[in-house]
Amino acid sequence: xxxxxxxxxxxxxxxxxxxxxxxxxxxxxxxxxxxxxxxxxxxxxxxxxxxxxxxxxxxxxxxxxxxxxxxxxxxxxxxxxxxxxxxxxxxxxxxxxxxxxxxxxxxxxxxxxxxxxxxxxxxxxxxxxxxxxxxxxxxxxxxxxxxxxxxxxxxxxxxxxxxxxxxxxxxxxxxxxxxxxxxxxxxxxxxxxxxxxxxxxxxxxxxxxxxxxxxxxxxxxxxxxxxxxxxxxxxxxxxxxxxxxxxxxxxxxxxxxxxxxxxxxxxxxxxxxxxxxxxxxxxxxxxxxxxxxxxxxxxxxxxxxxxxxxxxxxxxxxxxxxxxxxxxxxxxxxxxxxxxxxxxxxxxxxxxxxxxxxxxxxxxxxxxxxxxxxxxxxxxxxxxxxxxxxxxxxxxxxxxxxxxxxxxxxxxxxxxxxxxxxxxxxxxxxxxxxxxxxxxxxxxxxxxxxxxxxxxxxxxxxxxxxxxxxxxxxxxxxxxxxxxxx
Amino acid sequence: xxxxxxxxxxxxxxxxxxxxxxxxxxxxxxxxxxxxxxxxxxxxxxxxxxxxxxxxxxxxxxxxxxxxxxxxxxxxxxxxxxxxxxxxxxxxxxxxxxxxxxxxxxxxxxxxxxxxxxxxxxxxxxxxxxxxxxxxxxxxxxxxxxxxxxxxxxxxxxxxxxxxxxxxxxxxxxxxxxxxxxxxxxxxxxxxxxxxxxxxxxxxxxxxxxxxxxxxxxxxxxxxxxxxxxxxxxxxxxxxxxxxxxxxxxxxxxxxxxxxxxxxxxxxxxxxxxxxxxxxxxxxxxxxxxxxxxxxxxxxxxxxxxxxxxxxxxxxxxxxxxxxxxxxxxxxxxxxxxxxxxxxxxxxxxxxxxxxxxxxxxxxxxxxxxxxxxxxxxxxxxxxxxxxxxxxxxxxxxxxxxxxxxxxxxxxxxxxxxxxxxxxxxxxxxxxxxxxxxxxxxxxxxxxxxxxxxxxxxxxxxxxxxxxxxxxxxxxxxxxxxxxxx
Numbered sequence: 001x002x003x004x005x006x007x008x009x010x011x012x013x014x015x016x017x018x019x020x021x022x023x024x025x026x027x028x029x030x031x032x033x034x035x036x037x038x039x040x041x042x043x044x045x046x047x048x049x050x051x052x053x054x055x056x057x058x059x060x061x062x063x064x065x066x067x068x069x070x071x072x073x074x075x076x077x078x079x080x081x082x083x084x085x086x087x088x089x090x091x092x093x094x095x096x097x098x099x100x101x102x103x104x105x106x107x108x109x110x111x112x113x114x115x116x117x118x119x120x121x122x123x124x125x126x127x128x129x130x131x132x133x134x135x136x137x138x139x140x141x142x143x144x145x146x147x148x149x150x151x152x153x154x155x156x157x158x159x160x161x162x163x164x165x166x167x168x169x170x171x172x173x174x175x176x177x178x179x180x181x182x183x184x185x186x187x188x189x190x191x192x193x194x195x196x197x198x199x200x201x202x203x204x205x206x207x208x209x210x211x212x213x214x215x216x217x218x219x220x221x222x223x224x225x226x227x228x229x230x231x232x233x234x235x236x237x238x239x240x241x242x243x244x245x246x247x248x249x250x251x252x253x254x255x256x257x258x259x260x261x262x263x264x265x266x267x268x269x270x271x272x273x274x275x276x277x278x279x280x281x282x283x284x285x286x287x288x289x290x291x292x293x294x295x296x297x298x299x300x301x302x303x304x305x306x307x308x309x310x311x312x313x314x315x316x317x318x319x320x321x322x323x324x325x326x327x328x329x330x331x332x333x334x335x336x337x338x339x340x341x342x343x344x345x346x347x348x349x350x351x352x353x354x355x356x357x358x359x360x361x362x363x364x365x366x367x368x369x370x371x372x373x374x375x376x377x378x379x380x381x382x383x384x385x386x387x388x389x390x391x392x393x394x395x396x397x398x399x400x401x402x403x404x405x406x407x408x409x410x411x412x413x414x415x416x417x418x419x420x421x422x423x424x425x426x427x428x429x430x431x432x433x434x435x436x437x438x439x440x441x442x443x444x445x446x447x448x449x450x451x452x453x454x455x456x457x458x459x460x461x462x463x464x465x466x467x468x469x470x471x472x473x474x475x476x477x478x479x480x481x482x483x484x485x486x
Numbered sequence: 487x488x489x490x491x492x493x494x495x496x497x498x499x500x501x502x503x504x505x506x507x508x509x510x511x512x513x514x515x516x517x518x519x520x521x522x523x524x525x526x527x528x529x530x531x532x533x534x535x536x537x538x539x540x541x542x543x544x545x546x547x548x549x550x551x552x553x554x555x556x557x558x559x560x561x562x563x564x565x566x567x568x569x570x571x572x573x574x575x576x577x578x579x580x581x582x583x584x585x586x587x588x589x590x591x592x593x594x595x596x597x598x599x600x601x602x603x604x605x606x607x608x609x610x611x612x613x614x615x616x617x618x619x620x621x622x623x624x625x626x627x628x629x630x631x632x633x634x635x636x637x638x639x640x641x642x643x644x645x646x647x648x649x650x651x652x653x654x655x656x657x658x659x660x661x662x663x664x665x666x667x668x669x670x671x672x673x674x675x676x677x678x679x680x681x682x683x684x685x686x687x688x689x690x691x692x693x694x695x696x697x698x699x700x701x702x703x704x705x706x707x708x709x710x711x712x713x714x715x716x717x718x719x720x721x722x723x724x725x726x727x728x729x730x731x732x733x734x735x736x737x738x739x740x741x742x743x744x745x746x747x748x749x750x751x752x753x754x755x756x757x758x759x760x761x762x763x764x765x766x767x768x769x770x771x772x773x774x775x776x777x778x779x780x781x782x783x784x785x786x787x788x789x790x791x792x793x794x795x796x797x798x799x800x801x802x803x804x805x806x807x808x809x810x811x812x813x814x815x816x817x818x819x820x821x822x823x824x825x826x827x828x829x830x831x832x833x834x835x836x837x838x839x840x841x842x843x844x845x846x847x848x849x850x851x852x853x854x855x856x857x858x859x860x861x862x863x864x865x866x867x868x869x870x871x872x873x874x875x876x877x878x879x880x881x882x883x884x885x886x887x888x889x890x891x892x893x894x895x896x897x898x899x900x901x902x903x904x905x906x907x908x909x910x911x912x913x914x915x916x917x918x919x920x921x922x923x924x925x926x927x928x929x930x931x932x933x934x935x936x937x938x939x940x941x942x943x944x945x946x947x948x949x950x951x952x953x954x955x956x957x958x959x960x961x962x963x964x965x966x967x968x969x970x971x972x
Contacts, residue, residue: 005850005858007789007948008579010515017507020583024590025500028493038602042824045606053614057851060580063844067587071841074603078593086600091592093494094546097506099589101553103791103842104510106577107564114572116524117560120531128539145631146833156681170685171657187813188834194811195642195832197683199656243813299835303493305589306837325680327673327729328934338528346681347632348674349785351792355557358549364491365543372491448814462493 004057016060023068024096028079032463035440036080038073045074081463082442082472087243087271087403088460091305094363098356099305109350112338119341122354126310128361132369133276133296136289139312142319142344143353147270147295148188150311151237153345154293155179155192157318158235158264167322171197178226180236182206182214184244186268189237198234211398212245212449214238216253223261235264240285241272244447244456245397245405248272252287265290270297270309275401277366278373284400292318301373301402301460304360308353311344319344376402376459379469383457386473392480396454403458405449408432408480426453428483435479442472490543502546509554510582514565518949521926522566524559531560567949568928568958573729573757573889574946577791580849584842585791595836598824605827608840612796614847618855619762619782622775625798628805628830629839633756633781634674636797637723639831640779641665641678643804644721644750653808657683663720664712668692668700668735670728672754684720697884698731698935700724702739709747721750726771727758730933730942731883731891734758738773751776756783756795761887763852764859770886778804787859787888787946790846794839797830805830862888862945865955869943872959878966882940889944891933894918894966912939914969921965928958 008016048070078089091099109118126141144150159166163174171177179193183205193202204226207218223233236258238249251267258265267288273296275281276288288294294312298304313319324343342348364372384399384406391412396405407429416422433444433455447454455476459469494502534556564575577585595604612627630636645652649660657663665679669691679688690712693704709719722744724735737753744751753774759782761767762774774780780798784790799805810829828834850858870885870892877898882891893915902908919930919941932941941962945955 003857004854005856005861005948006854007514007576008849010511013514013579013582014507014511016579016583017511017586018504020586021503021507022500024586025496025503027590028499029496037599040602042598042602043606045603046610049607049610051613053618053847054851055853057854058848060583060845060849063580063848064583067841071603071607074606075591075593076599076601077591078601079591086594089592089594090493091589093499093502094549096499096586096589096592097502097546097550100503100506100510100582100586103577103582103585103589104513105561105563105565106575106582106791107561108572108575108792112528113523113562115562115564116526116528117531117557120529120560121535121557124532124535127537132539145837146835148833148835152681152832159683166683166685167680168685168687170662170680170688171683172660172662172685174658176656176658187811188832191809191811191832194653194656195638195809196681197645197652197657199652199654199658200811201654202656305592306594306835307833309835323677323681325673325677325686328932346638346674346677347634347793349632349634349792349795351631355553359546361539362544362549363494363546365540367541368490368492368543370491371489375491446814462491 008060019064031077031079032081034077034080036077036083036443037437037440038075039438039440040074045070076443079461079463081461081465081468083461084457084459084472085443085445086458087300088458089300090303090460090462092303092360092462094359095303095305095356098359102352102355105352107352109352110342110348111340115352118352118354119339121358122341123339125354125358125361129298129310130312132366133273134282135294135312138314139294140316141310141312142341144309144311144345145307147268147297147309148191149345150295150309151188151266151268152192152195153311153319153323154266154295154313155196155235156322157293157313158266159196160322161264161318162232162234175230175232177202177232177234178204179234180204180206180219180222182208182239182249184208184212184242184247185237185239186243189268212242212247214249214254216250216257219254220257223257223263227261233261233263235266237266237268240267240269240288241401244449246272246401246403247397248284248400251285252290255287255290264292267291267294270295271300272401274301274369274373278370281377298357298360302360303364303462304357308357316344372462379466380404380459383469383473390477396449402460403456405447405454405456407454410484422452429453429455431483432476432479435483436475439475442475494546505550517563517565518567520563520566522563522569522929523923523926524561525924525926526560531556562929565947565949566929567947567951567954569947570943570945570958571929571931572944573786574944575786576789576946576948578789578846578948580845581789581791581842584845588838588841591838593838595838596828596834597826601838604838604840605825607844608827609825611840611844611847615782615784615796616798618852619759620768621780621798624800625780626802627796627798628827630795630797630831631793633754633783633795634677635831636781636795637674637752637754638678638681639797639805639809640752640781640799641682641721642808643779643799644752645682646808647750647804648718648720661716661718663688663718664690665720666690666692666705666708666722668694668725670694670698670730670733671723671725672729675723675754698728698733700735700740702736702743705740706743709743709749713747719747719749721752723752723754726753726755726774727887730935732758732887732889733883734770734886737771738776741773741776750778753777753780756781757786758887760787760855760859764856767863784843784846788846788855789850789948790843794843802830858948865952866890866945869955869959876963882935888946889942891935891940891942893940896970908938915939915941917969918962918965921969922961925961928961
């Protein structure tokens with residue numbers, strides 16, 4: 001028995017780490033047999049655990065047993081091959097191995113000397129990814145937890161440029177500022193703008209066209225009218241791969257408008273960015289190299305376990321100016337080519353996230369990534385074709401990348417002519433989604449487009465095959481038939 | 487050979503996960519034999535790796551081999567028992583096992599339904615920790631990456647209360663706001679205030695007494711004078727365990743001032759918070775239960791791998807009001823007792839961090855934590871005693887918790903009477919630190935107190951014994967003798 005307050009002896013750790021490794025290997029092999037979405041009531045896990053922490057230490061064998069028996073049945077399995085919700089993702093084997101090592105090392109890459117190799121590996125892998133994406137050399141990458149944070153930091157740099165005295169004096173007494181984003185932009189952009197003190201009124205939503213992409217002419221008009229009213233344009237956010245429909249904003253035209261008005265251009269390519277690695281998809285991102293900042297999330301469509309979001313800045317000194325607050329206890333005593341990555345964002349503490357991304361890029365290589373992303377897009381487009389051809393179904397947006405938005409209709413000849421009809425259609429779609437999710441055989445999420453519910457199916461998991469997409473399409477049709485018959 | 491773009495087959499993953507488990511077990515067993523701080527030149531790792539990513543996928547055996555041969559020698563080993571820099575930490579065995587499982591699962595606790603058990607386990611473990619800390623029930627916890635983020639979110643809630651229209655309209659046209667913090671408060675507070683749009687001028691540093699604790703009378707005066715000038719008081723940040731000296735601000739008196747002026751009280755107990763678990767240390771935190779928000783980092787002095795920072799709010803609805811932006815694609819379709827934790831901070835994506843903290847609290851139990859923290863404090867105080875008694879050495883601040891600040895002097899009878907003397911003393915301390923760190927046998931960092939360099943030694947690692955502290959003290963004396971003789 002270990003003395004209270006001692007860590008597990010190394011040989012006991014070894015035994016349990018092997019047990020955990022086997023559990024993960026079995027899990028990855030068998031996850032398709034689990035219900036992708038759990039049938040649990042809210043509060044179920046909370047009620048099954050002791051209300052108070054243990055006084056004496058417990059055995060980890062018991063903790064692992066509770067993990068298997070109580071926790072796992074209450075999880076939504078993002079690693080399931082028929083997980084098609086949100087943006088489907090995968091924690092690939094190389095990424096998991098990288099996370100295991102990072103956890104074992106527990107180093108902190110806040111400043112260079114707090115772990116030199118962790119800082120330098122982050123420089124190397126973000127530069128490798130930049131090359132894969134075809135972005136020019138001035139773009140300098142840093143790894144954050146999520147796109148929400150990356151966009152917050154990018155917009156903080158934009159604020160710094162628009163209000164050169166903001167770092168010192170704040171926004172008090174300044175002219176109102178505005179960030180432009182399409183009505184399809186992600187909620188994290190509004191959250192960032194609010195966090196930065198510009199308020200939700202600091203967001204101006206730009207209309208999109210029939211394909212849900214931002215209209216550059218509407219952007220230009222909005223900026224011009226703001227300037228006329230004395231509002232200061234701060235930034236425009238273009239999205240490459242919107243959450244609802246994976247639509248791709250026309251970055252080149254948006255960049256022209258941004259340049260004409262002196263706006264910072266931030267590109268939210270958290271999901272869509274990796275498409276640039278695939279030669280025939282790269283044209284969809286044309287013009288993004290003109291951005292001031294770009295966010296791409298390897299933890300989305302690039303097989304890296306959460307969290308791993310890369311923020312690229314064309315002039316990273318703008319980012320550093322926004323965030324550099326260096327007290328003596330963190331000052332560098334080295335000279336030469338060292339970077340202290342704490343100066344590129346809010347968090348001081350920084351996990352060794354570069355390791356997993358390095359393993360992922362080495363294991364798959366450019367070719368592996370291209371082949372898999374290409375397959376995902378092909379299956380999603382094939383599904384879009386099936387939806388288009390099926391009576392009583394329609395695409396809610398043009399197919400783009402690996403995420404499809406669509407609707408089922410109450411009947412094949414459906415022609416809604418009232419709000420009640422429209423509500424009936426919305427309810428049908430939500431019911432179909434709930435029925436599919438309750439089956440445990442696939443998991444989808446929904447959105448709203450032009451005020452009407454649409455279902456989303458996002459392909460992004462390494463274990464997903466064409467059969468999983470085809471089976472889920474069959475499941476959707478069965479669910480729709482059953483719901484229509486109710 | 488696996489087809490390009492396929493994940494590693496499960497049995498290959500199993501083999502490598504076992505290999506990685508053995509490597510971690512060996513590492514944890516032998517880390518004391520590694521140099522705690524690497525003797526590497528800036529750029530060494532960067533230059534040893536290919537400048538471009540691989541085109542074809544590579545074997546993970548090669549990647550693991552490069553990890554061992556190229557990366558590990560360039561790391562600063564936070565798990566080394568003589569790592570005494572910054573705040574010393576440990577990635578304990580239960581924490582590492584928890585991280586391994588979280589990486590394998592790759593679930594995302596952004597909303598309840600995206601992984602119900604991950605959300606509910608976070609509720610359970612943050613409540614367990616609250617009970618261990620002796621905080622009252624209204625405090626509601628959520629796990630963030632770092633204290634920098636937790637304090638940012640707490641101060642965003644404070645801003646929301648001080649400027650009820652800020653979420654909508656931003657800070658434009660508002661009266662200047664101020665956050666009060668001691669001159670010893672962590673740099674992350676200023677960074678948060680700047681991020682929130684209040685500017686560095688939105689921070690007012692309050693004088694500390696001889697023990698480096700905030701003077702409540704000076705706080706009261708500062709707030710009153712600001713109010714008189716039309717500046718709006720937003721929040722005061724009290725620190726329990728400052729970075730330079732581990733000083734503990736008098737929270738009870740600060741709470742009285744905060745209440746009198748209607749200020750939000752945020753307590754930065756990122757490092758010092760766990761001391762509340764130890765009965766005889768809890769009085770040092772007296773009054774913190776009057777706070778509006780408190781941050782405690784289990785990844786600091788509570789044996790949890792980075793990152794894991796818990797933010798407690800007395801009224802978490804203030805936090806939610808600051809951060810809630812809910813688009814349709816993230817709207818909940820459940821009813822009842824579900825919480826969507828994305829609404830408690832900036833990041834939408836949220837790793838399953840609760841698992842490692844659950845394992846840590848179960849494995850150590852209250853008693854294990856108490857015994858170990860008690861020992862850390864005892865050794866630090868013993869070191870403080872040695873420093874006080876040694877000729878040519880002095881404490882730079884009273885001993886508190888497990889982190890000690892001290893100085894060596896150029897001679898036993900040192901009486902500096904010029905700026906040149908003071909600079910000579912500073913240089914000596916930095917040279918002693920560099921010499922100790924270059925030995926690879928211990929790692930310390932420095933700070934500046936009253937404009938003079940001081941060395942810091944922070945005890946916080948599970949593998950540290952009294953012998954490591956004693957040996958490092960011997961190393962320091964040897965280094966000082968050698969530097970004095972130069």
